[in-house]
Amino acid sequence: MRPVGLDEIESLAIGAWILGTGGGGSPYLALLNMRQLYRQGVVCQLMDASELADDDLVAVVSNMGAPLVGQERLTDPKTMALAVQMMEEYLGRKFRAVMSLEIGGGNSIQPFMAAALMDLPVVDADCMGRAFPEAQMTSFAIHDLKMYPLTLADVRDNAVVVARAASWKWMERISRKACVEVGSIASTCKAPRTGKEVKECAILGSTTKAMTIGRAVQAARRAHRDPIDAVLEVEAGILIFAGKIHDIARRATEGFLRGTATIEGLDAFRGHTFSLAFQNEFAVGWLDGEPRVMTPDLICVLDTVSGDAIGTETLRYGQRVTVIALPAPPILLTPKGIEHVGPRAFGYDLEFRSVFA
């Protein structure tokens, strides 16, 4: 266990936005909350999963809802802590630590917000290794762990416990309904995990990984080096394409932001076209009509100059972007993993082939 400096949380915000693969929501407001908490003297602790006892209990937290609503109803550590406390009350047991549901985007910082108020450490782990839109797209679901109970807290005095659900998909449907009812934003504490489950089924080290990526980007900017090269270096990533957004079509279906971005090649890619399909996150990329990269490989779209991640909601005509692929956590690449988060899980009839194979 070690203390985490505010500078590391600043790096985490940058790295997590890149690992968000276009989704997960901007970490800016969560970061602002952490700056406030650190100003008040808070110092969070980060622990390695190996420090957990097998029967320790770990809270898995996330802010659920529409990123746009989150821009008005600003995220608050109190609500996040409330969801965790509700779970403790429901279980009649105290948590040993808190961890993130998804390391991609704003949810990377949510466990720190709860941990700061509850004086608990944060486990260096998550269960996606990136961002995904739905509950069944986690390493815990791939390992067939229990998906209930779930607690959901609203800023008003509304609290929901989903005591049981027949499957991960049912859990997703029921909690989503409750979330929409309270205004499409809520703090949730997912099914609690034992120390043993975290050690065996979580994606370990992902908080540190996001911090490392963020730090590489910051260092490159300070040294006037290419931040994208720096990301590729620290993560053994692959440069997939670089160009200019030429067309963007979006539509909302079944609660997702779906769409396609077409990128015209520049420099080494001049004369080539890349099209990129997204469902909240980037799902599949085609180079000149041939599938080139697909989920669960991480498809990250970065501003070519600044290296900042670009979300699927902020893509726009004319942006200069670079598409890179980062390796997915191994659990997502197993046959069971591909079933949950491979191209077919997003409706693309493609056989998964990793760019890293």
Added chain:
Amino acid sequence: MRRRIGIDVGGTNTDAVLLEEDAVSAAVKTPTTPDVTTGITRALAALVEQAPAARDADAAMIGTTHFTNAVVQRRDLGRVAAVRIGLPSGASLPPFVDWPEDLAALVRGEVVMLEGGHEFDGRPLVPFDTSGMRAAARRIRDAGIRSVAIAAVFSPLNASCEEEAASILREECPGVAVTLSHRLGRIGLLERENAALLNACLIELARTTTRAFSLALGASGITAPLYLTQNDGTVMLAEVAEQYPVYSFASGPTNSMRGAAFLSKRDEALVIDVGGTTTDIGSLRHGFPREANNVVEIGGVRTLFRMPDLLSLGLGGGTMVKATPSLTLGPASVGYRLTEQALVFGGEVLTVTDVAVAAGLIDLGDRARVAALPAALVNEALARIRAMIEEGVDRMKTDAGEAPLIAVGGGSFLVPARLAGVSEVLTVPHQAVANAVGAAIAQVSGEVDQIFQDLPRDEAIDRARRLAEDKAVAAGADRATINVVEVEDLPLAYLPGNSLRTRVRVVGEIAR
């Protein structure tokens, strides 16, 4: 005859033009003065001398960077009270939370957070705490604060909390200046609140400045109504505009692009404005600059303003050229000292202007002083300039096809007549005062940015358009002349049914 005066108050020069019908009949350039108004008075005197008909103008439009500079330089800012309506949400991130500390220390007076606000679908979040508002209003009065910014959660969708708070404030603090966030911004509470706070702290300066502009106009014998130009290339009557100083933050570059569109008679084109130190490249759509849709920082404060999407390059007429050890262009520039320091003007510094004179692109100063420049150096520097411009133009294009490029600004001679990706390079008369021309032709706008539920896309856009038209008319537009200039729709992830965020902007001529 329709006559309009356009004035642009820039950092270096104050320009004024007289537009008669659709022709520029007089144009002057004078140095900007520290107090701004003296420069305007001088420019207007020169204009009237050139064209006495200027006294009979029907409208005078001023574009100025005065208010932006006040924020950037931290001067003339008033202390304000911030009222946030949205508890129990957002309690951990109070107003001013992401402001630079030095600026917050100057501006932050009372900070009040109250229960209220709305959901994304217009339902109330919780009932508005009106008695808390009344108590806060009394505290604000007792603290002697004269300007208040009010921001409520989802106020762009339902402004009732902000309106109610304002009427309570006016009852308890007669004469107080009130800025409501929904009048200024879009969805994004912190950024919209920041815009309201900036506006509130500039409101006193805006009043005195606008009144000084009116006096300068009157002193020049001009009785026309005064308008201030806004970031989006439209105008507001001065008495309205003085309540919204933040709207004029980026009016300079916008006016220059609008002027380019007018002078070239092109509505769809790229514009390159080459000044002494920098070059701005933007894109015109329907005669208006394409807006940036990312967060804009003003003096270190994050806001969401309607700002033109511009690419700035470190290239201008004064850009310094170093020949050894290898050829480098800028980014240093001799700036306004060009006429003393450039070789052709008898100085010692090799500038891009000297290269242009040596290459015969323009005849300035003493050409003999650059006759000895090696041809290889001149050619390489020109090739480098071409590459910079081509790269910049390509970055600002929204599609792969060739587009026309309008060249304006004092350094526009640097733009080659043929460029890759450009169908034609257009040069225009009066290009050096394009910004004042842009001010003179400004129109009135209205904008709506709202979430519509369970409506077909066409109907949602149509409803947004009608709301935007009403706003434009309220701001002084002639309804018969209104055009839609921008439509954008974004389906929202995770929201139920068909939730569509729709943004529509319309513009029209000033109603006579």
